[in-house]
Amino acid sequence: MLVLLNQPSQRNQLAPFISGTNGHVVMGGVLAGLQCGHVYADHLHAPKSALIWAKNEMFYLIGRSDNEQFNRLVRQVLVQELLPEALSAGEDMLNLEVYPEPGSDWSSVLHHMFNGRLREGLRIPFQFNLAKYGQWLERSSSSLFMPPGYELQVIDRAVMVDDKIGIIEHEILKFWHSLEDFIQYGAGTCTVYEGQVVGTCISVFVSGIHHETGINTYDPIHRGKGLATAMASAYVQFVLERNCVPHWTTEDFRHDSIAIAGKLGFEQGTAYPVYYMPIQELLDCE
Structure with a gap:
């Protein structure tokens, strides 16, 4: 059976697998226990292969790909445990990245x-350039x-209290x-219109000083007005004031999203599958 790694001390064994990915922010946040997710490995000690689920973001397969028993059990864990949980949490798509060892x-x-049956798409990573920003x-x-009629705010406890519908809380707890934890380690901005939050830009994953950006304008009626760019710019400034580094990845x-990243000084990297x-x-195939 696969071993569920619950403790950060256990998960830290997987850090070498992601060290060549610029300390991958999403996986790093889950391994550190800051963000929601599950980590499975082939062994409790000295694992060679692992499955990481960053909730509401991505599944990752890392390490050795020729681990036949691990590979067989991954599908079982996905189908019996993780994908039903993801579905009940509102996710409708399995998104998967792989990081093999050399x-x-x-x-x-x-x-x-x-x-x-898997389809293949492309993700685009960006690297922040302070001078260009x-x-x-x-x-x-x-x-x-x-x-x-619109107001840009930095997300703090007071702003959360004023958000009577709880949009900010819902977005953070995804x-x-x-x-x-978010108040202590994360950063965020939001847009308010007629007393209601209509957009957010937050640190969705944090690994050390690295912050992965998540941005959303919830109703199409509020899009195309520059709100996302304004939120993202204020968010980047907030992250920089904490002596941290903003990250941006998108499809x-x-x-x-690509256009906003480019405006804010993020340099486009090489797309990957x-x-x-x-x-x-x-699930229906089972």
């Missing part, structure tokens, strides 16, 4: 594990004012174990 290749394993601020500071078809499949479709 010399390993997950391609044939994935084909067999999911009966050739400063240049953009100088050019664009006058255009960051919110449209009439990723974080508690609001207190290749999210053109608005992400595998996906509707959860219900996978």
Whole structure:
């Protein structure tokens, strides 16, 4: 059976597997126990392969790909435990990335594990460039004012209390174990319109000084007005004031997200594959 690694001390054994991925923020946050997720490995001590689920974000297969017993049990754990939990939490898509150790290749394993049903897309990572962000601020500071009726706020306890519907709390707890953890380690901004939160930009995962960005304008009626850019810019400033580093990753078809990242001084890196499949479709195959 796969071993569930509950303690950060146990999960820290997996740190070398992600050290070549710029300390991967999402996996790092889950391994540290800050953000919600589950970690399974082939062995409690000196694991060679692992499955990491970052809730509401991504599944990851890391390490050796030729671990046949591990590979067989991964599908079982996914189908019997993790995917039903993800479905009940509102996720409808299995999204999967792989990080093999040198010399390993997950391609044939994935084909067999999911009966050739996985689709393949592309994710685009960005690296923050402080100088370019400063240049953009100088050019664009006058255009960051919110449209009439909208207010940009930094998320703190008082703002959460004023959010009577609980939109901010709901967004934070999709990723974080508690609001207190977020207040202590995370950062965020929001847009308020007529007393209601209509958009948020928050640290969805934090690993050390690295913050992965999650941004959302909830109702299409509020989009196309520059709200996301303003929230993201204020969020980046807040992260920098904490002497931390903002990160941005998105899918290749999210053109608005790519454009905002580019405005704010994030430099586009090389796209890499992400595998996906509707959860219900996978469960129906069983």
